Amino acid sequence: xxxxxxxxxxxxxxxxxxxxxxxxxxxxxxxxxxxxxxxxxxxxxxxxxxxxxxxxxxxxxxxxxxxxxxxxxxxxxxxxxxxxxxxxxxxxxxxxxxxxxxxxxxxxxxxxxxxxxxxxxxxxxxxxxxxxxxxxxxxxxxxxxxxxxxxxxxxxxxxxxxxxxxxxxxxxxxxxxxxxxxxxxxxxxxxxxxxxxxxxxxxxxxxxxxxxxxxxxxxxxxxxxxxxxxxxxxxx
Amino acid sequence: xxxxxxxxxxxxxxxxxxxxxxxxxxxxxxxxxxx
Numbered sequence: 174x175x176x177x178x179x180x181x182x183x184x185x186x187x188x189x190x191x192x193x194x195x196x197x198x199x200x201x202x203x204x205x206x207x208x209x210x211x212x213x214x215x216x217x218x219x220x221x222x223x224x225x226x227x228x229x230x231x232x233x234x235x236x237x238x239x240x241x242x243x244x245x246x247x248x249x250x251x252x253x254x255x256x257x258x259x260x261x262x263x264x265x266x267x268x269x270x271x272x273x274x275x276x277x278x279x280x281x282x283x284x285x286x287x288x289x290x291x292x293x294x295x296x297x298x299x300x301x302x303x304x305x306x307x308x309x310x311x312x313x314x315x316x317x318x319x320x321x322x323x324x325x326x327x328x329x330x331x332x333x334x335x336x337x338x339x340x341x342x343x344x345x346x347x348x349x350x351x352x353x354x355x356x357x358x359x360x361x362x363x364x365x366x367x368x369x370x371x372x373x374x375x376x377x378x379x380x381x382x383x384x385x386x387x388x389x390x391x392x393x394x395x396x397x398x399x400x401x402x403x404x405x406x407x408x409x
Numbered sequence: 410x411x412x413x414x415x416x417x418x419x420x421x422x423x424x425x426x427x428x429x430x431x432x433x434x435x436x437x438x439x440x441x442x443x444x
Contacts, residue, residue, distance in 0.1 A: 227412070227413060274431070278427055281427070282424050282427060285423055286420040289416045293413055406442055
């Protein structure tokens with residue numbers, strides 16, 4: 174093993190990661206504040222009124238970034254859980270546990286804002302269609318992960334059980350993403366994708382990306398602070 | 410907000426209130442671990 178690869182594992186120990194997590198949390202907090210102020214400014218003051226939905230569409234600047242984060246955080250959480258399960262590393266399991274409440278929060282926000290957007294545009298708060306139902310299942314998967322972890326006293330066993338649940342639940346993420354293509358649904362298809370230009374005004378797109386970056390930085394800052402709390406609570 | 414104020418501010422308000430609750434709870438937990 175080379176010296177370079179040993180450096181990689183230096184931060185795998187909770188004690189050595191503790192100060193680094195603090196630095197990351199501080200930087201990301203600052204970036205989250207900058208991105209959210211600029212994102213809110215662009216979204217609420219610069220982006221034009223939508224031709225068909227009027228001002229109601231401005232929910233997009235919260236709804237879409239929150240929905241992206243809900244899926245992205247689940248994949249990251251399950252990845253950390255899988256690393257923890259495979260390599261038996263304490264910090265990986267802690268990272269998975271640190272991400273779960275924030276992931277659940279963004280899932281709830283996506284559902285809440287979606288409901289408030291659905292009422293004026295679809296005429297209903299909720300429909301049991303593929304996109305909404307699969308996102309609700311994601312919320313229950315987060316709750317299940319948190320509840321399962323909390324119900325087992327022995328830390329290592331709790332982490333292993335949680336990891337299995339998190340890994341199995343990953344199958345739901347592509348189902349959410351492709352649900353608007355696979356099934357007939359009230360929910361619109363993706364306005365933004367990697368393969369084509371976004372089907373919206375440039376300033377609308379900019380506002381959405383800035384808010385997504387803000388939520389992303391927020392999630393990292395919160396997860397790092399939470400993992401520091403866990404290290405302080407469990408490793409002493 | 411063109412008649413949609415309840416829906417738009419209902420979204421933004423609840424979102425930032427929930428994020429604030431998470432931050433406050435976390436800071437409280439952080440303080441408790443330091444004592």
